Amino acid sequence: MPKTIHAPLRREEIGTLRAGDSVLLSGTIYTGRDAAHKRLCALLEAGKPLPLDLRDQVIYYAGPCPAKPGDPIGSCGPTTSGRMDAYAPALCDLGLIGMIGKGQRSAAVVEAIRRNGGVYFAATGGAGALIAACVKSAKVIAFEDLGTEAVRELVVENLPLIVAIDAHGGNLYEEGPAAYRKSTL
Amino acid sequence: MREIDVKTVRETVFELFMSACCEIGRDVLELLRKGLETEKSPFGREVLSQLIENDRLAAARHMPICQDTGMAVVFMEIGQDVHFVGGDLNEAIEDGVRQAYREGCFRASVLSPLERVNTKDNTPAIVHMKIVPGDSVAITAAPKGFGSENMSRLWMLTPSQGIEGVKQAIVETVRLAGGNPCPPVVVGVGIGGTAEYAMMMAKHSLTRECGMPSEDPVLADLERELLESINALGIGPQGLGGTTTALAVHIEQMHTHIAGLPVAVNMQCHAARHKSAVI
Numbered sequence: 001m002p003k004t005i006h007a008p009l010r011r012e013e014i015g016t017l018r019a020g021d022s023v024l025l026s027g028t029i030y031t032g033r034d035a036a037h038k039r040l041c042a043l044l045e046a047g048k049p050l051p052l053d054l055r056d057q058v059i060y061y062a063g064p065c066p067a068k069p070g071d072p073i074g075s076c077g078p079t080t081s082g083r084m085d086a087y088a089p090a091l092c093d094l095g096l097i098g099m100i101g102k103g104q105r106s107a108a109v110v111e112a113i114r115r116n117g118g119v120y121f122a123a124t125g126g127a128g129a130l131i132a133a134c135v136k137s138a139k140v141i142a143f144e145d146l147g148t149e150a151v152r153e154l155v156v157e158n159l160p161l162i163v164a165i166d167a168h169g170g171n172l173y174e175e176g177p178a179a180y181r182k183s184t185l
Numbered sequence: 186m187r188e189i190d191v192k193t194v195r196e197t198v199f200e201l202f203m204s205a206c207c208e209i210g211r212d213v214l215e216l217l218r219k220g221l222e223t224e225k226s227p228f229g230r231e232v233l234s235q236l237i238e239n240d241r242l243a244a245a246r247h248m249p250i251c252q253d254t255g256m257a258v259v260f261m262e263i264g265q266d267v268h269f270v271g272g273d274l275n276e277a278i279e280d281g282v283r284q285a286y287r288e289g290c291f292r293a294s295v296l297s298p299l300e301r302v303n304t305k306d307n308t309p310a311i312v313h314m315k316i317v318p319g320d321s322v323a324i325t326a327a328p329k330g331f332g333s334e335n336m337s338r339l340w341m342l343t344p345s346q347g348i349e350g351v352k353q354a355i356v357e358t359v360r361l362a363g364g365n366p367c368p369p370v371v372v373g374v375g376i377g378g379t380a381e382y383a384m385m386m387a388k389h390s391l392t393r394e395c396g397m398p399s400e401d402p403v404l405a406d407l408e409r410e411l412l413e414s415i416n417a418l419g420i421g422p423q424g425l426g427g428t429t430t431a432l433a434v435h436i437e438q439m440h441t442h443i444a445g446l447p448v449a450v451n452m453q454c455h456a457a458r459h460k461s462a463v464i
């Protein structure tokens with residue numbers, strides 16, 4: 001049975017999550033991918049305020065399709081998280097507690113997750129239509145000029161995720177394949 | 186000589202992209218179902234059933250299978266007896282792409298490489314044309330996402346590395362890609378030719394019906410063997426571990442130079458979208 005969790009996340013709750021747990025996430029999360037991360041970190045470096053408070057929040061690495069008339073959002077699956085690795089530790093240190101994306105993270109991100117008691121969730125890459133059905137509302141809150149790469153506030157309901165990297169050193173991207181590896185050429 | 190109005194090309198390109206982005210082929214769906222039956226990992230099965238449900242939902246609601254509706258890759262085989270009339274053929278193709286991405290509410294993902302300025306209509310398309318005998322025009326639309334494209338690799342092997350080197354290069358490409366290209370993947374391979382031609386073959390092999398073996402029995406055997414080695418890597422659906430890392434391996438080959446052995450691997454995610462039509 002998947003655990004039900006709510007965003008913004010509570011640190012005590014995050015502490016109980018382990019790599020390999022299935023969860024259903026409801027609540028408010030924020031999209032951000034390559035260009036938005038670049039801008040957020042440029043603001044940080046310049047000592048300027050960010051357009052959103054990241055404390056206890058969850059960032060979803062995604063750039064959705066435009067919404068069809070009457071829909072809150074278009075297809076909205078995760079993008080490859082590794083491209084955000086250069087920026088993620090700084091944001092985690094600011095209080096960002098959860099990240100959602102697809103694929104392995106760098107050692108520096110794994111360490112930032114451990115240090116800050118955070119969590120990294122895997123969403124199913126390429127399941128854009130399925131995930132869009134979990135999004136109840138979406139609004140652009142920063143960097144509107146970035147189009148699909150703008151920061152959007154999403155209200156989601158029962159978004160199916162798997163805990164990929166936990167705060168205790170668990171990493172499903174390593175343990176999972178190791179369990180099924182048969183031989184190497 | 187047969188005259189074809191470029192308007193027909195525009196309409197065909199439009200319809201092919203409208204359908205390719207939203208309706209996964211039966212070939213892929215069949216392989217996903219087969220994967221679900223044989224997959225040993227519970228996470229793997231969970232992911233595969235989500236993908237099957239996603240593809241059903243996308244077709245039913247006519248929305249994109251994946252939000253990365255890709256760069257618009259077009260393969261055209263043009264009969265040498267065809268004369269295009271009514272305008273510029275290249276513009277007609279771009280117009281077809283533009284119209285599909287706008288009307289389909291597909292994502293505009295194309296920008297200038299250095300300044301990163303988005304063109305907002307997903308043009309330009311990547312168009313590959315070939316002149317063939319006859320008086321018809323075959324068009325394949327293959328939107329290509331970059332989660333998988335980024336994991337592609339060109340290996341300029343030396344002849345001494347031989348077939349074993351080729352196998353290693355292909356399996357190693359998939360291993361290094363891990364969960365990034367949204368496995369289960371389809372692995373497109375081009376062996377021989379020149380650097381750019383090897384990659385062209387790798388890309389073109391992905392337009393084949395998914396899982397259909399090569400007509401060349403030697404390549405068909407190699408495809409089977411590689412599929413087994415790749416699925417023994419344990420990467421599994423989404424890289425979370427499992428026995429379904431690849432749905433298929435497609436290989437094309439071409440003669441090459443005495444000094445070389447190019448191997449190109451073009452990674453394709455499970456959203457293996459390609460639709461064709463003949464005018």
Ligand code: SF4
Nearest residue numbers: 126251330332367454
């Ligand atoms: S790799 Fe393919 S399935 Fe994954 S996000 Fe990109 S286009 Fe979609």
